[in-house]
Amino acid sequence: MERGEKGYRKGLWTEEEDRILMDYIRLHGKGRWNRIAKVTGLKRCGKSCRLRWINYLSPSIKHGDFSEEEDDLIIRLHNLLGNRWSLIAGRVPGRTDNQVKNHWNTNLSKKLGVKKQRTKLKAPSQTLPTKEAENVSVPVDTFFEPPSTSSASANDQTYINDGSQDKVGYFGVEELTVNEERENPFWFTNDESNLCAPTLSDLLDQYSLDNFVWHGL
C-alpha cells in the first residue's frame, strides 16, 4: 500500500479502517477530520476520512443502481445546473456528488451522446451563473416523494436521513437576502410584496428532456 506524506495510507479502504472510522464518528460525531488520525491511530489523512464517510459509510447513502426516476432527475438537473454535482446530488435523495458524477460520466452522458465537458470551476455553468445557480431554491418535496417507509411528511422540508448536514435528503426553501433575490432571475414577484420561487417542476419543465436527443441504450 502506498504511503503519502506524514505516512498516511492511500488507496482502497480496508474493513478494519472503516470500522475505526465509524467507531470514531459514533463517539465524537463528524467534523475535525484531521483529528481522527491522532485520536485513533488510523493512517489516513482527514480529507480521506471525510470522503470515505460522505461517499460510502454514511447511513444516509443509497447504494445500488440508479432508478429511471433518478436518471431522469439527474439529466434534468444537469441541464439546468451544469456540472454542479453537489447541487445536483443535494436534490437526489440518498446519492452523493461522487455517485452522481460517476453515474453521469459512465452512463448518462453516453445515453445522451454528450461529449465530455472540460469546464473549469471558474467557468459559468451551462445555464446559470455560479452564485445564482446555488440560489435556485426549489422545494423538492413537490417533485420527489420521500420513501414510503419514512415517517417524514411531505411538509417536513428538512428531512435528512441522519440528521446531519449531509447533502443528501430533502431540503426546504433556502433563505436569501433581498439583494440576492433581486439579482436572481428565477425569482419573481406575483404581487407588490411577495417574492415567489418557481418549483423544481416548473424549472425542469422549462428545461425539458425534449431538448435532448436520445441515442438509445
Added chain:
DNA sequence: AAACCATTCAACCGCCCGGGG
C-alpha cells in the same frame, strides 16, 4: 486458460472559500 481491452467507481488531487486568531 490466458491475454487483452473496456468499463466502473472509489479515492485522490488541486483549488477554493469561510471562519478564527
Added chain:
DNA sequence: TCCCCGGGCGGTTGAATGGTT
C-alpha cells in the same frame, strides 16, 4: 490584513472487474 486550518467542490486517476478474443 494576513495566515492557518477545516471543509467543500469538480476533475482526474487507477485498481478492480467484466467482457471479448
